[in-house]
Amino acid sequence: MSKASAKNTTKRKMPFFERYLTAWVFLCIIAGVALGHFFPAPFQAFGEMEIAQVNVPVAILIWLMVIPMLLKIDFSTLHHVKEHWRGVGVTLFINWAVKPFSMALLGWLFIRGFFSDWLPADQIDSYIAGLIILAAAPCTAMVFVWSNLSDGDANFTLSQVALNDTIMIFAFAPIVGLLLGLSAITIPWDTLLLSVGLYIIFPIIVAQLWRKWIFTRPHHYQVLNGVLKKLHPVSLSALLLTLVLLFGFQGKQILAQPMIILLLSIPILIQVYFNSGLAYWLNRRFGVAHCIAAPSALIGASNFFELAVATSISLFGFNSGAALATVVGVLVEVPVMLSVVKIVNSSKDWYELRAEK
Numbered sequence: 001m002s003k004a005s006a007k008n009t010t011k012r013k014m015p016f017f018e019r020y021l022t023a024w025v026f027l028c029i030i031a032g033v034a035l036g037h038f039f040p041a042p043f044q045a046f047g048e049m050e051i052a053q054v055n056v057p058v059a060i061l062i063w064l065m066v067i068p069m070l071l072k073i074d075f076s077t078l079h080h081v082k083e084h085w086r087g088v089g090v091t092l093f094i095n096w097a098v099k100p101f102s103m104a105l106l107g108w109l110f111i112r113g114f115f116s117d118w119l120p121a122d123q124i125d126s127y128i129a130g131l132i133i134l135a136a137a138p139c140t141a142m143v144f145v146w147s148n149l150s151d152g153d154a155n156f157t158l159s160q161v162a163l164n165d166t167i168m169i170f171a172f173a174p175i176v177g178l179l180l181g182l183s184a185i186t187i188p189w190d191t192l193l194l195s196v197g198l199y200i201i202f203p204i205i206v207a208q209l210w211r212k213w214i215f216t217r218p219h220h221y222q223v224l225n226g227v228l229k230k231l232h233p234v235s236l237s238a239l240l241l242t243l244v245l246l247f248g249f250q251g252k253q254i255l256a257q258p259m260i261i262l263l264l265s266i267p268i269l270i271q272v273y274f275n276s277g278l279a280y281w282l283n284r285r286f287g288v289a290h291c292i293a294a295p296s297a298l299i300g301a302s303n304f305f306e307l308a309v310a311t312s313i314s315l316f317g318f319n320s321g322a323a324l325a326t327v328v329g330v331l332v333e334v335p336v337m338l339s340v341v342k343i344v345n346s347s348k349d350w351y352e353l354r355a356e357k
Contacts, residue, residue: 047249054191073158075165081160099300102271102274128325130316133176134325146298150294275300279300280344283296283297302337
């Protein structure tokens, strides 16, 4: 296939919203900052709608975002894990033993170290907390797009995501709590555990019950695809509204120091390339097929930014540096992950040469 044909194929496969996610985020930045500046009262009212330190409007928006994504996941596919145990092992190692800790290290080096003179002193700990929360949850939805673009094995991708979601129920709060504690940040454990219940356990239960009901219907796969198609714009709207709310609160800080977004993106970029490269290399060393190694590297690099945004807002509030840091993750997600897709696709011959040896 020629380069031009490959490029056209990628454009054809990449859904419209996902392809231009970075552009939508920029538009939300502009809209949120403008609305927050000219109409601050509604944003303050939204910010005060809390129950047990959880913002109710954000919780509803996150459910609208996450539940359609979780509808795609069939936890019965977990039995496929044993078929690709080496690729699964590499991905689990990267997701749970490397990524959160490498991001914490990068946060300490860059945010508290190299960039501290250019950042608000009272927000440095909060920025680090946001980066840690962002890295502590593996991506759930977008990895299906990345796997498709890299010709990844569908059964592996589905079973790996189902396994990660299961582990996330038990591991997300302890890892975040540990790393925040090491960063000398006070941990509101009650709010953190409540966030796990609200943004992980509750959506998984609702999605799986809904999925189970759908599969009692005739032509259930057609029904499921129809539901997902109808929910996609709802999920999109919820994400965009959440970002507008967030930037409505963050507008003054962003306008005062626009370089903050650039500085926060640097450790995120390093973390993505480091973790995807390490996963890809480990799979090659273990002789894993490229159709497994590619999605393994992509799952190891991407983040569940919807959960990260919601948890940061619950723990630290709309105005926090933590909330802003997680949104920067949304901002860089698509262009960076597309570059990783391009790397794993263009290096397939090199990868398979090692496998043959």
